[in-house]
Amino acid sequence: xxxxxxxxxxxxxxxxxxxxxxxxxxxxxxxxxxxxxxxxxxxxxxxxxxxxxxxxxxxxxxxxxxxxxxxxxxxxxxxxxxxxxxxxxxxxxxxxxxxxxxxxxxxxxxxxxxxxxxxxxxxxxxxxxxxxxxxxxxxxxxxxxxxxxxxxxxxxxxxxxxxxxxxxxxxxxxxxxxxxxxxxxxxxxxxxxxxxxxxxxxxxxx
Amino acid sequence: xxxxxxxxxxxxxxxxxxxxxxxxxxxxxxxxxxxxxxxxxxxxxxxxxxxxxxxxxxxxxxxxxxxxxxxxxxxxxxxxxxxxxxxxxxxxxxxxxxxxxxxxxxxxxxxxxxxxxxxxxxxxxxxxxxxxxxxxxxxxxxxxxxxxxxxxxxxxxxxxxxxxxxxxxxxxxxxxxxxxxxxxxxxxxxxxxxxxxxxxxxxxxxxxxxxxxxxxxxxxxxxxxxxxxxxxxxxxxxxxxxxxxxxxxxxxxxxxxxxxxxxxxxxxxxxxxxxxxxxxxxxxxxxxxxxxxxxxxxxxxxxxxxxxxxxxxxxxxxxxxxxxxxxxxxxxxxxxxxxxxxxxxxxxxxxxxxxxxxxxxxxxxxxxxxxxxxxxxxxxxxxxxxxxxxxxxxxxxxxxxxxxxxxxxxxxxxxxxxxxxxxxxxxxxxxxxxxxxxxxxxxxxxxxxxxxxxxxxxxxxx
Numbered sequence: 158x159x160x161x162x163x164x165x166x167x168x169x170x171x172x173x174x175x176x177x178x179x180x181x182x183x184x185x186x187x188x189x190x191x192x193x194x195x196x197x198x199x200x201x202x203x204x205x206x207x208x209x210x211x212x213x214x215x216x217x218x219x220x221x222x223x224x225x226x227x228x229x230x231x232x233x234x235x236x237x238x239x240x241x242x243x244x245x246x247x248x249x250x251x252x253x254x255x256x257x258x259x260x261x262x263x264x265x266x267x268x269x270x271x272x273x274x275x276x277x278x279x280x281x282x283x284x285x286x287x288x289x290x291x292x293x294x295x296x297x298x299x300x301x302x303x304x305x306x307x308x309x310x311x312x313x314x315x316x317x318x319x320x321x322x323x324x325x326x327x328x329x330x331x332x333x334x335x336x337x338x339x340x341x342x343x344x345x346x347x348x349x350x351x352x353x354x355x356x357x358x359x360x361x362x363x
Numbered sequence: 364x365x366x367x368x369x370x371x372x373x374x375x376x377x378x379x380x381x382x383x384x385x386x387x388x389x390x391x392x393x394x395x396x397x398x399x400x401x402x403x404x405x406x407x408x409x410x411x412x413x414x415x416x417x418x419x420x421x422x423x424x425x426x427x428x429x430x431x432x433x434x435x436x437x438x439x440x441x442x443x444x445x446x447x448x449x450x451x452x453x454x455x456x457x458x459x460x461x462x463x464x465x466x467x468x469x470x471x472x473x474x475x476x477x478x479x480x481x482x483x484x485x486x487x488x489x490x491x492x493x494x495x496x497x498x499x500x501x502x503x504x505x506x507x508x509x510x511x512x513x514x515x516x517x518x519x520x521x522x523x524x525x526x527x528x529x530x531x532x533x534x535x536x537x538x539x540x541x542x543x544x545x546x547x548x549x550x551x552x553x554x555x556x557x558x559x560x561x562x563x564x565x566x567x568x569x570x571x572x573x574x575x576x577x578x579x580x581x582x583x584x585x586x587x588x589x590x591x592x593x594x595x596x597x598x599x600x601x602x603x604x605x606x607x608x609x610x611x612x613x614x615x616x617x618x619x620x621x622x623x624x625x626x627x628x629x630x631x632x633x634x635x636x637x638x639x640x641x642x643x644x645x646x647x648x649x650x651x652x653x654x655x656x657x658x659x660x661x662x663x664x665x666x667x668x669x670x671x672x673x674x675x676x677x678x679x680x681x682x683x684x685x686x687x688x689x690x691x692x693x694x695x696x697x698x699x700x701x702x703x704x705x706x707x708x709x710x711x712x713x714x715x716x717x718x719x720x721x722x723x724x725x726x727x728x729x730x731x732x733x734x735x736x737x738x739x740x741x742x743x744x745x746x747x748x749x750x751x752x753x754x755x756x757x758x759x760x761x762x763x764x765x766x767x768x769x770x771x772x773x774x775x776x777x778x779x780x781x782x783x784x785x786x787x788x789x790x791x792x793x794x795x796x797x798x799x800x801x802x803x804x805x806x807x808x809x810x811x812x813x814x815x816x817x818x819x820x821x822x823x824x825x
Contacts, residue, residue, distance in 0.1 A: 174675060175551065175651060179792040184770040188427045190401055190439050201791050206777060232552055235585070236789060237768075238487040239398065240503035261555060261587060262487060262503065269505035322383040333505075334412065336381055337513045343379035344515060347389050355609045356392070356474035359421065359454040360462055 159271035160330030163301045164252045165309070167224035167294040169215055172286055176229060177236035178263075182245040194241065195248035216249070220294035223249075228289045229256040234263025243270050253300045255307070255317075257282035268323055271330060273302060275317045288312055302328055365626025368590050369523055369558045372498040372623075376481050378515055385517040388500075391480040392419055393510050396466050397440040398426040398770060399485040403507045404447035412512045414451050419514060421475065422448050423456045425465045426770040428763035430733050438771065464736025464762045467491035467579065467704040472738055474601070474608045478593035478619035483510050487582040488704050488786065493561075494574035495600070496593035496623055501582070521587045522632040524557040525625070528565035530640025535820055537714065538573030539706055539784065539803035541565060542580040543645035547655040548637050554586030557633065560625060561591050565639050571600040572710040579705045580786050583652045592624045644818060647788045647801040648691055649679035654788075658806065658818045661690045682790050683798050684780075691800070691816045698781040699724075699811035700793070702733030702760075703767035706784035706804050709739050715784075715808035716748045718819050724756035725814025729775075731758040733765040757811065766793050782810040 176199075186197035203214050210217050227246065233256045234242055243266040246254060254267060255275040267274040277285060288310040292298070299308040302324060307315040325331070366374070378387040393416075395403065400422050407414070414420055427438035437445075441458065448455035456462050462473060466484050470476040470492050478496035482489065489501040500516055510516055528541065559581055566574065574591050581589040593616070601608070601616045643657040654676075656662060662680070664687045665673050680686060685694075701707070701715050712734065724730045732752050734740040740762055743749055749759045765773045767785035774794030775781050781799050784807050788799040800816065809819035 174671065177651075177787075177789045179787070179789040183791060183795075184768050184774075185772070187398055187770050188438055188440055188772065190443060201795055206795065235551065236487065236582075236787060238485060238501040238503050240402075240505060243503070258552070258555070261585070262501065266503040266505070269503065322385075326383060331383075333517060334410070334509050334512050336383065337387060337509065337515060337517060340379045340381065340387055340515075343387070344389070344513065347376075347378045348514075351389070353391070353419065354477060354480070354612045354615055356477075356612065357462075357607050359456065360460055 158269070158330045158332060161252060161271050161273045161302055161327040163299060163303065164225040165297050165299040166226065167220055168226035168228055168289045168292065168298040169221045169224045169294070170286060170289040171215060171227060171229045172290070174230035175232045175235055178234060178239055178242040179236060181234065181242040182239070186245070187239070187241055194245040198245040198249045218294065224294065225250060225252045226298055226300055227251045227254045228286055229254060231257045232260055234260040236260070238262040240266045243267050243272055247272055255285065268326060269333070271327065273300065273327055275300070275319065277317060281315060284312055285310065285315060364630055365628035367523055367625040367629040367631065368496070368560055368592055368623060369498065370629070372479055372481065373520065375479070381517055385519055387515040388481060388518055389515055390419070390483045390510055392475045392482045393421070393514070394466050394470055394475060394482065394484040395420065395422045395507060396426055396484070396486065397424040397428070397438070397444045399504045399507055400447055401440055401443035402504050403511065404451055406504070406508045407451070407511050410508070414453055414511050416514045417451070417453050420511065421454050421456065423466050423469060424458045424463065425764045426768055428458045429771055430760035430763040430765045430773065431758065458763070461737050464738065465704045465707065465764055468708065468735035468739070471495060471575070472604055472736055474612055477612065478597060478616055479623050483516055488579050490581045490586070490588045491575050491579040491704055493578040493581070493589040494571060494591050495597055496590055496619060498588065498590060500588055521558045522556050523560070524554065524633040524635065525560045525562055525631045527563035527634070527636040528561065528639050529563050529636055530565065530638045531568070532565060532639055533643065535805070536642055536644065537803045537805070538569060538576035540642055540645040541639055542577050543647065543652060543655045543801065544639065544642045545637055546580065546584045546652045547645070549584055549635065551583065551651050551653045552585045554581060554584045557586055559586045559589040561589060566591055570710065571596055572708045575708065576705055580652070583786055593619050595620060644803065644806050646691060646806060646816065648683065648685060649676070650682055650788055650790050651679070652786070652788060652801060654679055656691070658692065658816070662687050664688050692818065694780060694816045696782050696810050696815060697728060697779040698775045699728060699730040699807050700733070700766040700781060700783040700785065701731070701804055701807050702735070702765050703785035704735065704764070705786045707733060707735030707739065709742050711784065711804040712739070712743050712748050715804040716751045718805050718808040718823065719755045719757070719812065720751050722755055722812045724811045728811050728814050729758070730756065730811035731760055731766070733760040734762050736762050755812070769793055782807045782816065
C-alpha cells in the first residue's frame, strides 16, 4: 500500500451531509471493469442529463482539479461497502478526506488504500469547513500525518486525532495480509480444532 | 458477567490478536459476488497469493446479472468472475444454475449460513443472515482479498446494542414496516459502530423470512452487523429448506436452537426499546430510509428543526417533487419493483400476489417482479404466482439484484416515481432522476394496480 505521510494542495469544500456511495460512484460505473472512476466520482452532481458539465459545481472548478484534500459534511460515504467509492475519490486525486463522522465502511476502505480519513469534532469541523470555503482552493493546505496537523488555514494550525495503529499502518504503508500471515500457526491450530460443516454441494454446470 | 450471543460467536472464532490490535476472526464461509470478484482475484494474482480455503469460498453472480430476456448474455463482471474461478479453482454458481440467486438469499437456502457460524460477503447487506444466528460481516474489495488469502477477517470488536421490539403488530403490518419504522425512529446513524441484537416479542412472533428482511436493513441505520437468537422457527426453516443438506449439518442447527443465546446477565453497550404496536404500513417519502411515514400520514413539517435538518429535508423534497405536509396517497407512479435481498423471498411474492390476484396493473406503469433466487422462482411458479403476476401485467424476471442497485443496467427513466421493495431510496440509485419510495410487497403491488400510491388495505376493500 502507498504510505501516507503528508499531502499539500487545494482543499475541496463539499459541505453536504450523508453523501452516499451511490452518489459518490453511480452504479453504471461499477459494471464496466475499465470505467474511468475519476469521471464517475459524483458524476451526477458534475454533469447534466445531456452530459454537459455543471461548471460551477466545486469539482468542476479549475482550482480543484487534482486537489488532494476533500472536506465533507457528516456521514460521508454511507450506504454500500463498495470500495469503488474510495477508488473514485482516489482516482480524482484525493488522498485525504476530512469530515465529522465518516461512514464506517468508507473509513475502512480508505485505510486499505492509503487514503487518510480524518474525523473532527463538530466545532473543529465547522471551523475547517469555513476556512476551506473561504480559501476557495486558492491557498495551499497541508495535512501532516506525522504530527497530526492540518496547516495553511486562516485560523492557524489545527490538530486532529487518529487511532495510533491506523496512523502507523498509513505512515508505513503496511501490508495487512503479511501482518495476518504471521499468525498462520494460530489459523492452522484453529482449523484443526474446528470441523467444517458441509452445506449442499455445489452443482457445477457442465 | 454473562456473554452476549455476539460475544459467544466472536470468541469461538477469534484466532488471535494481530500486532495492530485487530482480532482475527475465522470465516466459516466466504461468499463473493460479481461486483468484486474480478477486482479481488486480479489483486490476489498480482500479489502472487493463493485462495487459502477453496472449499469455503464461493463465487455467485447477482449485481450485474441481466434478469430478463436472453440468459446467454453476460456482463463483463460475470465473464471475468467465471474466468477467475476457473483460474483459482474456486466454486462458481453460474447464473443459469438452479442454485443461482442473490448472495444473501442463497446463502441461507444452500446452508452456507448457519447459526453460530461466521460468514463474510463483500456487501453491506451481508447481515441478512443474522436472522438465523449467523454472524456475518460485509467488507470492501481489499478485505475480500485478505479473506481469500487468510480465511480470516481483521476486525476491531464492535460495541454491542440490543434492540427490544415490543408490542403486537397489527394485521397487515410486516417486517419491512418494522424496519422502516425503526429507522425512522432511531435515525440513519444510530447503529454506527454497533453489532446489533434484535430481541423482544415482535421478533419472537416474526417468521424467519421477516427476520431476514429486518436484519437486511441494519446497515440502513448504520449497524455493522446483527444477530437474532436461533429458535425452534430457525430449525424448522432449515428443515424445510433442507433438500440435500447433510444430516450432520441439520443436527448442528438443531443443537444451536435454544442454546445459542445471550446470557441473562450479559451487558450491552446500549439497549433500546422501540414499540411497534401502533405502526401501520410504512413508506419512504425522501431520499434516505429514515424519511419514512405511515402511508396514511403526511410528510412532516419541520417546526423547530435545525437549519441543517431543514436544508436536508428541502433537498429531499425537491428531488422527490414533493412538499412538506403533503400526503403521498394518490401520487402517480410509473414503476414498481418487487425484488431484492430485502423482499424477494417466497413469502414476499405471496404477499404481493394476494393483492395482485384478479386485478390488473394500471396503464403507464412498468411493474416487475424479480425473485430472490432461482429456487424461489421455481417454488413461486409451482404455486402459480408467476401466472398471477403475468396475467396482471407484471414482468416476471429471473433472479438477480436488478433495480435495487441498478448495476445490471435495469433502471428507471428520469423523473419516474418508483415504489420499490428494496432497501435504499438514495437519489439516482434506481436510475438518474428516479424517485424511489421504499415499501413492503403488499404496498408496492397495490401501487402497481392503482397506478398511484395507495394503502393496500384500501385497494383490497374497494
